[in-house]
Amino acid sequence: MYVLRRLLEAVPVLIAVTFIVFVSVRLVPGDPARTIAGPEAGDATVEAIRKDLGLDRPVLAQYVTFMARISTGDLGNSYYYKTPVLQEVLRRFPATLYLAAAAIVISLVIGIGIGTLSAVMRGSLADRGTLIFAIAGVSMPSFWLALILIIVFAVNLGWLPAGGYGTWRHLILPALTLGLFGAGTIARFTRSSILEVLQQDYVRTARSKGLRFRAVLRKHVLRNALIPVITLLGLQLGAFLSRAVVTETVFGWPGIARVTVTAVLDRDFPLIQGTVLWLALVFIVTNLVVDVLYSLIDPRIRYA
Amino acid sequence: MKRTIAMLVALVLGFGLAQSGTLRVLLSSQLSTLEPQNTTDTDSAAVRYQIYNGLLTMTASGQPVADLAQSWNISDDGITYTFTLRDGVKFHDGTPLNAAAVVATFNRLLEPDRNTSGTAYFKPILASVEEVSELQVRFRLFEPFAPFLNTLALSTGHIMSPAAIEQFGESYGEHPIGTGPYRFVEWVRGERLVLERFDDYFDGPAPLARIEYRIVPEASTRVALLETGEADVILRVSPDEAARLADNGHIVLETTPTSRVMFLAINLTRAPFDDVRVRHALNHAVDVRGIIDALIGPDVAQADSPLAPNVFGYASIKTYEHDEQLARELLAEAGYQPGDITINLWSPNGRYVQDATLTQAVAQELEDFGIHVNIRLFGDFAEYLVTGFIEDRGDMMLVGWAPSSLEAEGGLYQILHGDRAGQFANNSGYNNPIVNRLIEEARAETTDEGRIAKYAEAQEIIMEDAPWIFLYAQPVITAHASNVHNVIILPSEQLVLRTTTKE
Numbered sequence: 001m002y003v004l005r006r007l008l009e010a011v012p013v014l015i016a017v018t019f020i021v022f023v024s025v026r027l028v029p030g031d032p033a034r035t036i037a038g039p040e041a042g043d044a045t046v047e048a049i050r051k052d053l054g055l056d057r058p059v060l061a062q063y064v065t066f067m068a069r070i071s072t073g074d075l076g077n078s079y080y081y082k083t084p085v086l087q088e089v090l091r092r093f094p095a096t097l098y099l100a101a102a103a104i105v106i107s108l109v110i111g112i113g114i115g116t117l118s119a120v121m122r123g124s125l126a127d128r129g130t131l132i133f134a135i136a137g138v139s140m141p142s143f144w145l146a147l148i149l150i151i152v153f154a155v156n157l158g159w160l161p162a163g164g165y166g167t168w169r170h171l172i173l174p175a176l177t178l179g180l181f182g183a184g185t186i187a188r189f190t191r192s193s194i195l196e197v198l199q200q201d202y203v204r205t206a207r208s209k210g211l212r213f214r215a216v217l218r219k220h221v222l223r224n225a226l227i228p229v230i231t232l233l234g235l236q237l238g239a240f241l242s243r244a245v246v247t248e249t250v251f252g253w254p255g256i257a258r259v260t261v262t263a264v265l266d267r268d269f270p271l272i273q274g275t276v277l278w279l280a281l282v283f284i285v286t287n288l289v290v291d292v293l294y295s296l297i298d299p300r301i302r303y304a
Numbered sequence: 305m306k307r308t309i310a311m312l313v314a315l316v317l318g319f320g321l322a323q324s325g326t327l328r329v330l331l332s333s334q335l336s337t338l339e340p341q342n343t344t345d346t347d348s349a350a351v352r353y354q355i356y357n358g359l360l361t362m363t364a365s366g367q368p369v370a371d372l373a374q375s376w377n378i379s380d381d382g383i384t385y386t387f388t389l390r391d392g393v394k395f396h397d398g399t400p401l402n403a404a405a406v407v408a409t410f411n412r413l414l415e416p417d418r419n420t421s422g423t424a425y426f427k428p429i430l431a432s433v434e435e436v437s438e439l440q441v442r443f444r445l446f447e448p449f450a451p452f453l454n455t456l457a458l459s460t461g462h463i464m465s466p467a468a469i470e471q472f473g474e475s476y477g478e479h480p481i482g483t484g485p486y487r488f489v490e491w492v493r494g495e496r497l498v499l500e501r502f503d504d505y506f507d508g509p510a511p512l513a514r515i516e517y518r519i520v521p522e523a524s525t526r527v528a529l530l531e532t533g534e535a536d537v538i539l540r541v542s543p544d545e546a547a548r549l550a551d552n553g554h555i556v557l558e559t560t561p562t563s564r565v566m567f568l569a570i571n572l573t574r575a576p577f578d579d580v581r582v583r584h585a586l587n588h589a590v591d592v593r594g595i596i597d598a599l600i601g602p603d604v605a606q607a608d609s610p611l612a613p614n615v616f617g618y619a620s621i622k623t624y625e626h627d628e629q630l631a632r633e634l635l636a637e638a639g640y641q642p643g644d645i646t647i648n649l650w651s652p653n654g655r656y657v658q659d660a661t662l663t664q665a666v667a668q669e670l671e672d673f674g675i676h677v678n679i680r681l682f683g684d685f686a687e688y689l690v691t692g693f694i695e696d697r698g699d700m701m702l703v704g705w706a707p708s709s710l711e712a713e714g715g716l717y718q719i720l721h722g723d724r725a726g727q728f729a730n731n732s733g734y735n736n737p738i739v740n741r742l743i744e745e746a747r748a749e750t751t752d753e754g755r756i757a758k759y760a761e762a763q764e765i766i767m768e769d770a771p772w773i774f775l776y777a778q779p780v781i782t783a784h785a786s787n788v789h790n791v792i793i794l795p796s797e798q799l800v801l802r803t804t805t806k807e
Contacts, residue, residue, distance in 0.1 A: 030686035034728070038344035040708065040718060041424030043727060048419035081493075082337045082477060091493050150528050162528040163520050165495050252520035256496030262334055262521075267686045 003288065010284045017280045018070070018273065025269050026077065030265040032079050053079070066273070075277075076270035080263070085274035091254065094279065095165060096255035099178065099247070102171055106179025107186055112229065114183070115190025122195065130187055137184025144165055144248040146177045163252040174251040181243055182236055187230050193225040194259045200224075222291050227298055232288035238282060270273070323511035327788065328805055329537045330526045330797075334494060334519060337477030337657030340462035341413050350457050350539065353516060354499055355396075356462035356482030360386055360453055361404065366563070366710040366795045368457040372401060372483065382448030382750050389439040393506045395465040396487040403435035408466035410443075416674040422460040429455070448748040448800040450755055454616070454709040459686060459798070485802050486508035494519060511805040526782075530555060536788050536806065537621040538797060541781040542657055543600060549783055558782045559603070563612045563715070564706035566656065567772040568649070568666060569732040571697045576645060581638040583770040587624035588631035589642075595665045598777050599658055604776050610720060610761045612777035614795040617712025617746070617759035621767040624774060642674030645797045652688045652700040653681040657778060663702050666773065692731060701731050704778060708796045712759040718742050720766060732771035739765050 033050035034041075050056050054065065069076060075085035118130035153163035153173060164170050196222040197203060198221060206216045244257035256275055331347040331420045336687035338352055361371040370376075373387040393401035410433040412418070429452065431444045434541045435483050445452065456462065468481040483506070486499035499515040518535070527545050529535040531552065541549070541557070547557050576582045592606050611618040636641060647670065651663035660681050667677040680698070682688035692701050707714030718724050721743050722735030739762045767774070784791050786805040792800040 005795075028687070029690045030586050030684070031690050032686075034689055035686055036344070036421065037419075037424055038421035039705075039729060040714065041421055042428065044425075045419055045421075045424035052417075052419055078338050080334070082339070082342065082474070088493070095494075147524055150525060158532060161534055162532050163522075163525045164518060164534070241799050250522040250525055252495075252518060252522070252525060254492070254519070258521065259334070261496065265684060265686060 003292065004271045006291070010281075012278060013284065015067075016276065018067065018277055019063065021273050021276045022066060023059060025264075025267070025272050026059050026062075028267075030267045032269060035267050036079055043142065062160075075274040078263075078271040078274075079268045080266045081268075085270045087273060088259065089274050089278045092254060092256040092259050095253060096241075096244060096248070096257055099171070099174055099244065099253060099255060100237075102175035103178035103182060103240065106175055107182030108233070110183035111186025112190050112226070115187040116194060116217070118187065118218070119191045119194035119198070127191075130191065134184035134188045137180045137182075137187075140181070142177055142246040143250060144182060145180065146173070146247060149173045149177060150250070153292065154221050165252070165254050170251075173254050174247050177247045177250075178240060178243055181241065182233075185236065186229060186232065190225065190229055193228050194221055197225045220240070223297065227294060230290055230293055230297070234287045237286050241279060241283075321355055325806065327512050327515045327537065327801065327804060328527060329515060329517045329534045329801075330520050330535045330539070331517050332519075332521055332523070332526065332540065333492075334521075335497065335517075336586075338480035338488070338491075339477030340459055340464065340541075341418075342420040342477070344421045346797055347519075351497060351499070352462060352480070352482075352802050353484075353495065353798055354486040354515060355480050355484045355488055356459070356464075357462040357484050358457055358459070359389075359465060360457040361598060361711060362454075362457050362794050362798075364792055364794060365732075366616065368453045371457075372463055374405075374567065375522075376453075378750075380750070382748065383445050383452065385443040385445070385452060386436065387441050387443070389441065390506060393483050394504050395468070395481050395483050396502055397465050397481045399465045399467040399481075401463065401483055402438050403441040406441045406463055407433050408436050408469055409464045411462075412464070412469060414538055415650060425455055425458060425460050430469075430686050448750070449713075450747055450749055451616075451709055451711045451713040454711045454714070458708055476512045486515055489514075494761065507802075510802060512801070515801060530785070533785070537782065537784040537791055539780070539782055539793075540657070540797075541783045543781065546781045546783065554786050555783055556786050556788075558784070558791065558793070559779045560782065561604075561612070561614055561777060561779050561795060562706060562793075562797050563615050563708075563795045564656075564704050564708050564778040564797070565607060565610065565612050565715070566662070566702070566704045566775040566778050567607070567610070568663075569697075569703050569772050570770075571699050571701075571732065572771055573697075573733045574641055574699060576638065577699060579638045580769060581634045582604050582623070582640065582645075585634035585638070586629040586670070587770055587773055588627045588634065589675070590666055590669040590773055591626040592624070592773075592775055595669070599662060599665060600779070601778065604779055607774040607776050608767075610772070610774070611712055611715045611763065612767050612795070614777075615707060615710055615712060615715050617715070617756055619756070619760035619763050621763050623706075624732075624770075631673065636785040643676070646676040646678065647700055648678050648680065648698040648703075649684065649700045650680050650688070650692055651752070652685050653683045655685045655688070656702075656704040657780075658702075659702055662775075690729065697726075697731050697733070700773070703731060704728060705729065706797065710796055712755075712762075713743070713747065716759070716762060716766075718761075720771070734766075734769070734771040736765060736769060738762075739769075 033046045036049050037046045037118040064221045078085050078088055114130050118127040121127055150162045160172055161170050203220055206220050241257055245261050248255040260275040333347045335348040336345050337344045340356055357371045359373040360368045363369055372390055374390050376387045378385050413422055429445055429449045431446050434442050436442050447595050465481040472479045485504040485505045489498040489500045492495045497517040501510050501513050503509050526538045530538050546557050570577050570583055572578055596604050604621045608620045608623045609618055649667055651659055653660040667679050670677050705719050720734050722740045724730035725733045725735040743759045743763040746755045749755040780797055782793055789805050790803045
């Protein structure tokens with residue numbers, strides 16, 4: 001029931017997204033008809049193409065047509081690929097999902113591991129090292145990190161492919177590029193969250209009744225400390241997607257993030273609208289999943 | 305034992321699998337479609353040239369020569385072109401190539417409701433196409449258009465299978481059927497595209513068994529993939545990447561001159577740039593030779609014409625030598641000091657090889673001379689097109705123009721004819737009635753000599769009028785593994801792999 005209500009609530013959000021995207025792509029200077037016609041085409045062709053695409057009509061009229069089509073599941077045809085937008089989106093999304101999933105696993109494992117370590121060893125050299133790692137992870141441009149990984153692991157050592165898609169070996173470098181970014185933030189968040197929980201009375205109680213520190217950490221501290229970390233993960237998805245653009249570009253990864261950016265550069269209106277709408281949907285669903293996960297991890301949280 | 309282990313290791317790591325017979329080509333951008341009549345991207349042309357043939361094709365030196373057509377005949381009035389087709393040519397789907405196929409291809413292009421990059425070439429000039437006999441086809445033009453053979457040799461004129469047109473309709477681009485040396489096998493969007501040798505190719509089977517294209521947008525990754533042996537051919541390598549690859553014994557770099565002229569269009573509608581003496585002064589104030597040596601290489605010539613040397617109709621007119629003294633005198637004659645002039649200089653960033661660097665170098669030269677320059681860079685070319693060409697043209701804009709038909713009509717009309725003044729892509733707003741007339745008259749000339757003479761006269765006037773700062777014709781650098789041979793790049797920047805081999 002709760003899930004259904006949340007999904008229904010998403011509908012107005014998605015409609016607002018369609019409107020904002022629809023209008024804003026048309027406000028940016030640039031003429032899709034000219035891009036389609038090519039540089040050597042005369043103005044008559046450009047004008048005819050603009051008419052074919054319906055771009056000569058008022059923006060609001062175009063929007064009404066667009067929404068009428070969407071309700072039948074038709075997102076239009078991509079100007080650039082000349083294929084249905086929904087088909088392009090569904091073709092490209094799995095690669096991004098695959099990359100994001102691997103990156104999330106990497107950032108969770110590294111982030112929680114290091115974060116816990118530095119909380120437990122608070123004030124030590126290792127703790128300070130974590131801080132440096134976290135700052136580096138967040139502030140290193142993905143572009144730079146990706147190129148360094150390629151030069152070290154592909155060109156110099158020859159261990160992994162420099163780019164491409166297909167096997168798990170192709171996945172490692174892009175997933176690391178994306179995952180290390182998330183790991184830094186998660187490590188810092190985990191650390192402060194654990195330190196906070198360690199101050200709680202129930203932790204002192206558990207310790208004073210003679211439980212071993214490891215057991216306390218696992219059963220009492222981590223369970224409580226990780227709830228905010230999971231929220232963070234949901235929110236970070238947006239940052240992941242924007243970083244995925246660069247990662248997919250550098251590694252030649254055939255995902256949807258890159259397609260969105262090239263669609264903007266090509267002024268491929270239907271494709272921009274389709275991908276942004278899809279990514280908004282993914283964002284909403286992910287955050288819903290995170291909220292549901294909450295109640296599983298912490299039985300105190302229940303939704304009416 | 306040791307060898308077995310070494311082989312196993314090699315297999316696991318993916319080495320040793322370098323299938324000779326499979327050529328791995330890296331492309332930089334997403335392929336749009338493989339339909340010849342509705343696409344403008346260079347990378348999909350790098351695929352289409354292997355799948356399709358036209359009636360004519362271009363040689364590496366830019367001459368239109370017979371391909372599917374065996375011979376042709378042009379009527380004395382220059383209106384009708386009759387082609388005799390090769391006999392025994394088959395499409396990949398088994399359909400025979402005949403006059404009906406040619407008619408179906410061009411009638412599709414001439415459909416009233418079809419408006420594409422392809423129709424833009426043919427609709428204004430081509431009146432009708434008709435079958436004369438099984439292997440003879442006749443094209444009728446609206447009026448004489450001497451560059452018609454070059455136009456037919458464009459990839460837009462590639463011949464499509466009538467059976468496949470019938471079967472696939474508007475999704476032809478996803479099921480491309482041509483007569484070319486390689487046939488389409490598989491296309492995984494955004495990732496790779498596979499072609500396989502077509503054994504019934506009319507010119508005999510191609511040397512390679514397979515071509516695999518992969519899409520890798522980032523230039524440094526393409527270079528890395530070539531270095532690690534994961535790719536065989538990369539296109540449009542920038543000069544600084546080429547420098548990185550130059551010492552690698554396993555990689556060969558090839559530089560090809562293209563038809564793309566680089567120039568800074570001067571906005572003639574504004575003072576003081578409406579004064580020809582000021583424009584001459586600007587040309588003399590910039591050390592173009594020095595910029596070419598520093599950025600592109602000493603082998604590349606400074607522009608001595610608005611056309612590239614490999615374009616039909618090109619004539620060597622003159623270069624503007626670097627001479628600051630002369631530039632100052634010319635400005636003074638026009639009533640200006642360098643410090644009186646401010647130039648809003650616009651440039652794309654990332655569209656042409658080293659475009660922003662080039663613009664900055666020119667700006668530096670002008671600043672040193674005493675002129676104030678404000679640079680505006682456009683990372684987004686779609687924005688540059690509209691802002692620059694339609695809304696407001698700044699004072700100077702960097703443009704690279706590549707006539708894909710490789711002849712002077714394509715190289716002059718759209719950028720220097722008065723019809724186009726103030727529109728895309730005559731962004732100087734250049735309109736000289738004599739030049740206009742010469743370009744028009746050249747279309748109706750029936751002999752090469754006659755056309756060449758008209759174009760030479762036009763180029764002479766344009767060089768004197770100096771609507772641009774003339775720079776150079778852009779070469780392209782291709783890099784490939786040293787065991788790969790015969791990678792052909794046409795002056796129109798197209799990749800042709802018909803005779804490419806791999807040891």
